[in-house]
Amino acid sequence: MASIKEIAEMSGVAKSTVSRYLNQGSVSEKTAERIEKVIKKTGYSPNQFAQSLKAKKTKIIGVIIPRLNSNAMSETLLGIDDVLQMNGFQMIISNTNQNIDREIESIYSLAKQKVSGIILAATVITDKHKRAFDEISIPMVVIGQQVPGVPSVIHDDYQAGYCLGNYIFQRGHRFVTYLGIPETDISVGIKRKQGVIRASGEYENIVLNIEETSFSSQDAVIMAKKILAGKNQPTAIIAATDNIAVGVLKACCLLDIKVPEQLSIVGVGGDKITDLVYPGITTIKFFFREAGGTAAKSLLKLLEHEQTQEVIVSPYELIERFSVDKPQQKK
Amino acid sequence: MASIKEIAEMSGVAKSTVSRYLNQGSVSEKTAERIEKVIKKTGYSPNQFAQSLKAKKTKIIGVIIPRLNSNAMSETLLGIDDVLQMNGFQMIISNTNQNIDREIESIYSLAKQKVSGIILAATVITDKHKRAFDEISIPMVVIGQQVPGVPSVIHDDYQAGYCLGNYIFQRGHRFVTYLGIPETDISVGIKRKQGVIRASGEYENIVLNIEETSFSSQDAVIMAKKILAGKNQPTAIIAATDNIAVGVLKACCLLDIKVPEQLSIVGVGGDKITDLVYPGITTIKFFFREAGGTAAKSLLKLLEHEQTQEVIVSPYELIERFSVDKPQQKK
DNA sequence: TTGTACGCGTTATCAT
DNA sequence: ATGATAACGCGTACAA
Numbered sequence: 001m002a003s004i005k006e007i008a009e010m011s012g013v014a015k016s017t018v019s020r021y022l023n024q025g026s027v028s029e030k031t032a033e034r035i036e037k038v039i040k041k042t043g044y045s046p047n048q049f050a051q052s053l054k055a056k057k058t059k060i061i062g063v064i065i066p067r068l069n070s071n072a073m074s075e076t077l078l079g080i081d082d083v084l085q086m087n088g089f090q091m092i093i094s095n096t097n098q099n100i101d102r103e104i105e106s107i108y109s110l111a112k113q114k115v116s117g118i119i120l121a122a123t124v125i126t127d128k129h130k131r132a133f134d135e136i137s138i139p140m141v142v143i144g145q146q147v148p149g150v151p152s153v154i155h156d157d158y159q160a161g162y163c164l165g166n167y168i169f170q171r172g173h174r175f176v177t178y179l180g181i182p183e184t185d186i187s188v189g190i191k192r193k194q195g196v197i198r199a200s201g202e203y204e205n206i207v208l209n210i211e212e213t214s215f216s217s218q219d220a221v222i223m224a225k226k227i228l229a230g231k232n233q234p235t236a237i238i239a240a241t242d243n244i245a246v247g248v249l250k251a252c253c254l255l256d257i258k259v260p261e262q263l264s265i266v267g268v269g270g271d272k273i274t275d276l277v278y279p280g281i282t283t284i285k286f287f288f289r290e291a292g293g294t295a296a297k298s299l300l301k302l303l304e305h306e307q308t309q310e311v312i313v314s315p316y317e318l319i320e321r322f323s324v325d326k327p328q329q330k331k
Numbered sequence: 332m333a334s335i336k337e338i339a340e341m342s343g344v345a346k347s348t349v350s351r352y353l354n355q356g357s358v359s360e361k362t363a364e365r366i367e368k369v370i371k372k373t374g375y376s377p378n379q380f381a382q383s384l385k386a387k388k389t390k391i392i393g394v395i396i397p398r399l400n401s402n403a404m405s406e407t408l409l410g411i412d413d414v415l416q417m418n419g420f421q422m423i424i425s426n427t428n429q430n431i432d433r434e435i436e437s438i439y440s441l442a443k444q445k446v447s448g449i450i451l452a453a454t455v456i457t458d459k460h461k462r463a464f465d466e467i468s469i470p471m472v473v474i475g476q477q478v479p480g481v482p483s484v485i486h487d488d489y490q491a492g493y494c495l496g497n498y499i500f501q502r503g504h505r506f507v508t509y510l511g512i513p514e515t516d517i518s519v520g521i522k523r524k525q526g527v528i529r530a531s532g533e534y535e536n537i538v539l540n541i542e543e544t545s546f547s548s549q550d551a552v553i554m555a556k557k558i559l560a561g562k563n564q565p566t567a568i569i570a571a572t573d574n575i576a577v578g579v580l581k582a583c584c585l586l587d588i589k590v591p592e593q594l595s596i597v598g599v600g601g602d603k604i605t606d607l608v609y610p611g612i613t614t615i616k617f618f619f620r621e622a623g624g625t626a627a628k629s630l631l632k633l634l635e636h637e638q639t640q641e642v643i644v645s646p647y648e649l650i651e652r653f654s655v656d657k658p659q660q661k662k
Numbered sequence: 663t664t665g666t667a668c669g670c671g672t673t674a675t676c677a678t
Numbered sequence: 679a680t681g682a683t684a685a686c687g688c689g690t691a692c693a694a
Binding site for chain 2: 679
């Protein structure tokens with residue numbers, strides 16, 4: 001691969017002239033032409049290492065994610081990539097496999113690589129995270145979690161829970177189970193649950209049982225079976241995620257429980273799977289792709305030293321399908 | 332961030348000594364100690380650009396993928412990332428959004444970035460691809476497609492189709508529809524179909540209708556409705572992908588067709604969704620994650636100038652669930 | 663407008 | 679074992 005020096009020699013000018021041609025462009029038309037021709041002929045393109053070495057910067061954004069194989073993550077990445085690519089930035093992905101130590105490592109590692117910014121999709125932010133943020137002084141945006149002092153793009157988990165709760169209680173359900181996940185995950189584990197609980201407080205005579213499972217649909221199937229086998233069967237189950245909701249539905253099929261006649265089900269996420277099962281599951285749709293794009297834009301603004309909102313709440317939308325009905329008369 | 336020069340000064344030795352300490356290590360114990368202490372204290376770590384500038388190489392592997400939001404891709408990436416990370420390599424993802432021109436661009440772009448290898452997950456390889464392969468002389472592995480002269484990791488699409496065909500025909504189905512996708516995609520569009528066709532040739536009196544749809548489940552629902560509404564209703568549908576199979580199942584639910592009593596369904600891929608719908612769909616499981624790992628290993632071997640198999644066929648496995656039965660008596 | 667010369671942080675060569 | 683020095687390819691301050 002040719003270097004700028006060779007281009008210079010071939011065009012009969014100095015390196016710096018070529019460099020100027022490439023960057024600011026204050027060169028005479030004649031030389032510009034000559035240089036252009038040579039560049040075309042050789043297919044020259046600047047060595048990015050040398051450039052970065054000089055500039056102490058790259059056009060690379062690091063994205064740290066807890067896992068790769070989830071719909072939410074794919075969509076988020078897509079959104080980030082969209083706007084990054086549009087602005088001439090590369091995206092480099094650091095998958096931590098839910099290992100929180102590797103999250104920290106990744107931060108430092110990306111810093112070493114002199115990425116010009118970092119987008120962190122975290123489930124929880126510890127003190128170690130915060131220390132890392134401070135040490136490396138690289139613009140950063142967090143997505144999916146609110147961190148004081150760091151621009152964050154979040155989904156409205158609390159409102160989503162509240163909305164679903166209302167949706168179910170309004171239709172007359174009084175024996176309801178919330179099937180959530182552990183509180184180690186703030187957004188999903190805590191906020192959504194709290195939203196539902198708050199809604200439950202606004203109605204009379206509600207019996208809200210709270211159970212826990214994992215993100216895995218299979219686990220949800222097992223858990224749902226237990227819940228539905230008991231004698232205090234709920235008339236509705238509010239699932240913390242679409243995957244869990246689908247697991248619940250599967251359990252119903254297995255136990256020959258009719259949905260929505262005998263049991264209503266709702267989920268959160270807007271995963272397309274909710275539209276593929278039968279009946280389609282009512283869910284709260286989050287706009288992961290858009291949120292990813294928003295995060296990326298926010299970060300790019302930061303790089304330009306522009307102001308950014310500290311926390312941006314991504315919208316949500318209730319998608320009504322066919323998994324909810326009024327409770328049957330019984331007892 | 333400290334440079335090697337500063338480390339040298341602080342330890343009272345020359346730059347070259349520090350460099351030697353960092354790399355080969357032929358230094359006296361005493362100086363080694365001194366240097367170590369300084370490095371610890373400053374938290375020094377080499378500037379990767381300067382290193383790359385010298386070495387004309389990186390420890391980065393470029394991965395080009397057609398889309399980000401598919402289960403197969405996520406798993407494949409996961410597998411690639413696994414072994415890359417284990418060997419101290421970074422992965423940089425180039426998502427082309429199914430745009431074939433961007434695939435070519437990505438190849439050149441990655442070459443410019445001096446990645447030390449490229450893994451290409453392509454749906455089809457054109458002459459432009461081949462030219463790009465030749466021009467940049469960077470080790471490369473293709474996954475999901477067989478390319479003469481380039482090490483390839485492929486799934487056994489033909490055998491998968493053949494296996495599924497046999498599975499269906501053996502159980503007595505004679506009126507069967509294959510719901511595939513256009514032939515622009517070689518593996519999925521052509522090979523799987525051919526496998527099914529070959530199997531159909533080994534039985535008597537088979538009526539095999541071949542229809543086409545897209546990768547989208549929604550499209551599959553529509554197409555399946557059409558097929559099932561006609562008067563020559565098949566007793567089984569072989570879907571080219573799990574997504575399509577799920578779409579067919581949804582159509583059945585909508586039309587009140589019992590699966591598997593009235594219609595048998597099979598898919599290909601091993602997507603976990605096949606286990607979440609009801610009834611679970613019989614499918615051919617491909618090992619995407621393992622295949623990704625294999626591709627990465629293969630590439631790393633190439634970097635070491637070791638021999639590699641030209642084409643590695645990833646195994647598959649038939650997963651029997653509950654979507655297939657013998658055809659009902661009728662006519 | 664153009665050219666000269668230096669520095670970015672490393673590694674490698676060659677003396678010492 | 680260690681140190682001085684050149685070279686990697688680029689950008690830029692400065693001089694011409």
